[in-house]
Amino acid sequence: KILLTGANGQIGTALTKALRDIHGKENVIATDITEPKIKNEPFDFIDILNKVRLKEYIGDYKITQIYHLAAILSASGELNPQKTWEVNLNGLLSILDIAVDLKLNKVFFPSTIAVYGPTTLRKNTPQHVSLEPETVYGMSKVAGELWCNYYNLKYGVDARSVRYPGIIGYQSIPQGGTTDYAVEMFHAAIKGEPYECFLKADTKLPMMYMPDAIRATTELMETDAKDIRVRTSYNLAAMSFSPVELVEEIRKHYPNFEVSYKPDFRQDIAASWSESIDDSSARADWNWENEFDITKMTEDMIKNLTK
Numbered sequence: 325k326i327l328l329t330g331a332n333g334q335i336g337t338a339l340t341k342a343l344r345d346i347h348g349k350e351n352v353i354a355t356d357i358t359e360p361k362i363k364n365e366p367f368d369f370i371d372i373l374n375k376v377r378l379k380e381y382i383g384d385y386k387i388t389q390i391y392h393l394a395a396i397l398s399a400s401g402e403l404n405p406q407k408t409w410e411v412n413l414n415g416l417l418s419i420l421d422i423a424v425d426l427k428l429n430k431v432f433f434p435s436t437i438a439v440y441g442p443t444t445l446r447k448n449t450p451q452h453v454s455l456e457p458e459t460v461y462g463m464s465k466v467a468g469e470l471w472c473n474y475y476n477l478k479y480g481v482d483a484r485s486v487r488y489p490g491i492i493g494y495q496s497i498p499q500g501g502t503t504d505y506a507v508e509m510f511h512a513a514i515k516g517e518p519y520e521c522f523l524k525a526d527t528k529l530p531m532m533y534m535p536d537a538i539r540a541t542t543e544l545m546e547t548d549a550k551d552i553r554v555r556t557s558y559n560l561a562a563m564s565f566s567p568v569e570l571v572e573e574i575r576k577h578y579p580n581f582e583v584s585y586k587p588d589f590r591q592d593i594a595a596s597w598s599e600s601i602d603d604s605s606a607r608a609d610w611n612w613e614n615e616f617d618i619t620k621m622t623e624d625m626i627k628n629l630t631k
């Protein structure tokens with residue numbers, strides 16, 4: 325049986341559905357600390373900081389794999405640094421400890437382009453590179469990657485991870501991310517409303533469409549353990565674009581879409597991240613290949629949001 329933490333989040337919502345399509349609804353238990361949108365499917369309220377309850381639950385339900393999506397993201401993380409460190413780090417450490425004690429088969433840990441910092445090579449960022457992030461979220465994810473590697477080395481925990489780019493999807497409204505402007509733009513364009521962008525027009529960031537992010541996750545988790553050479557976290561890429569490039573793409577469908585730019589604190593966060601990523605390790609070790617570029621993503625987003 326599979327357990328997801330943070331199942332109601334931006335990725336968790338889509339990943340829960342994808343895993344249920346693969347493994348069957350009854351084999352995938354979604355957990356979070358907020359109400360689920362879908363009512364009649366296996367769900368429970370679990371706070372990952374309650375280690376005793378988490379371990380009891382995992383034992384009782386004979387969980388064999390955990391997708392640990394629960395975390396506080398980059399922008400909201402800066403508003404409460406201590407809490408972000410506690411949730412993002414201690415949550416993971418509990419999961420890794422339980423993975424040893426209860427001999428879980430696999431653990432998925434989502435990392436992020438937020439692990440890159442101002443000293444990281446910004447163009448075609450290599451797999452092994454300087455990681456000096458300046459957000460607590462990024463710091464917690466670098467530490468998390470190192471703990472996953474440590475538990476794999478010392479206890480043989482089969483922990484696997486990818487560094488997600490900014491993810492765009494229609495299934496959920498993301499909260500607290502720096503890359504969420506891209507999702508918000510689509511919603512505004514479709515409602516015929518102007519959009520005020522919190523990043524500068526030319527801020528180029530690595531981005532990925534949700535179906536690619538979900539497929540990368542399931543393909544990594546289905547790869548034979550002997551082919552996994554990176555036990556911190558794999559670089560993962562699909563495309564890079566700036567807000568103004570996305571506006572041009574959306575205007576192919578909504579010619580009158582109006583956008584203004586009013587950068588806030590999230591501009592500094594975005595400016596500290598990479599522009600583009602070298603994901604040749606993921607392509608070499610487990611045949612990663614993205615399917616969506618900005619044009620295909622825009623068409624699919626609009627098709628699904630206007631249904």
Ligand code: VAH
Pocket residue numbers: 397398399436437438461488489490491500501502503504
């Ligand atoms: C955030 N969407 O903006 C998340 C992600 C790449 C960024 O980690 O914080």
